Amino acid sequence: MSARVWKFGDGVDTDVMAPGQYMKLPIAQLAAHCLEAVRPDFAGGVREGDILVAGRNFGIGSSREQAPQALRALGIRAVVAQSFGGIFYRNALNLGLMALVCPDTGGIPDGATIEVDPVAGRILLPQQGLALACEPIPGFLMAMVEDGGLLPHLKKRLAQQQKHEEETK
């Protein structure tokens, strides 16, 4: 996948992605306020397939999964960061939002075009002629992300189980 980079710094928290006062709203309306306190042009500017790149500790704070869900709803396909808040990381993958740990995000400029290969654990910046390594996602989680997240993954698993039970009846 190749896409435009939206660059953020360290310690971006869940509350700034999914502000408490909008948590009652449907996700599309909540997403319109995603990151507005730190970057007002973000929600309106993101296009389907764009990639968010950040520094350390991305997604610290709340367990509210509306944070990764809002990013996904706006069109963000992957988040690449030096490290993640633990709950955010799990939530992102559960919602089919790729979360990649890359120690060298400092050199990726805002607005750059990058290519992400999560299976090989590699990020390419063709304009800068750079290739950065990222930590691969464990296989069982990658399978879930490829199914679109935990809900479709469970749906598939339950269907297989049911089929198996019918066949062995």
Add this chain to the structure above:
Amino acid sequence: MKTLAQKIIARAAGRESVQPGEIVTCRVDLAMSHDSSGPRRVAPMLDALGAKVWDPERYVIVTDHYVPAEDPDSQQILRFTRDWVRQQGLHHFHDEQGICHVVLPERGHVRPGMLIVGGDSHSSTGGAFGAYMFGIGATEMLGVLVTGEIWLKVPGTILIEWTGRFPDGVSAKDAMLFLCGRLGMDGGQYQAVEFAGEAVAALEMQERMTLANMAAELGAQAGLVAPDATTRGWLQAAGALGQPDAVPDLADWRTDPGAPLLARHAFDASTLAPQVAAPHSPANAGPVDGAAGQEIDTAYIGACTGAKLADLRMAARVLRGRQVAAGKRLLVAPASLRDQQAAQLEGTLQALADAGAQILPIGCGACAGYGQFRFADNERVISSTARNFRGRMGADSSRVWLASPYTVAASAMAGRIADPRPLLEESR
């Protein structure tokens, strides 16, 4: 030789032993959701799967975020929660009884050795009782509700030992702000943090809960305290001994001496000063001297972190016979109905009210940024809650300093950030 975290996870995984870094599947002893992350989020997904809650005895629901309902949307969320709980035949429903992390142990749901998931980041609070409890999102909760299981990467343990005793006017909250400043908000590395040492052993249960609660701000998955006689006393009072998942021999649930650790830190409790974390991060913590004199508009005592009975008592000790500064407001939102009732009975609540505090409804209140008490543009607040991220508790331009209930109370009286120790000294 194993850590407490390893022992609990091995039991839940049905294994003799587990090693840090291993990915294991654990059986979940108990799951907890509140009204924000719970039924309204998981019910549509369960319907989509045609699935039901795996064990209605093991799923506890608490309403605390949208209470009391401030508008029709909140009423609708609460209505949906109540209807769904009834339809599902869930037996453990605590409706407007207080904040989930306080209500759960109060009602004896949290017992040593259990593996518990909660749909909220401060679920680490349960670790104070020697349970491995951690926060998850709503979709992950769906997975638990369907399968009764969850995957875990077995954590290493960061042991934090507090030697000596905390001086008067210095509390668990100060210890955690200090650690946030010292280790950073990723110092916990999403591993297990275990609190130990003479100072921790001397803390009452609700203070230990504050330690475990703010393990979330250290970025740990869990914050643990090995159970002891103090824990047993609490479990007995909460009716938790003799329950199915109770583990009678508390001595089993501790880190063996010599067990391999990820890191070990030792700090002297007796030299710790009250701490204040400046906007907009708990990691901006330092001794109260550095912030003293900063004018505030509002002092806020609330949340699972900072408005339990023990916290209300700290504030009352400072404020008894004194007054909130003219033109300033002190807001107190007790963490649970039982704690509020106990505070009422013993005169703690009256002491706060007499000092000029406004007593707000129980619940998460302004801490989560929900409800009608959010802070206004440019409002300057000192708060006993856990997080002061920009815009979390109110307008983007509001500023929140974090401190202990003692320091919040002293600051309410002074109208500016103040050290509580001279006031406590005077009162003695």
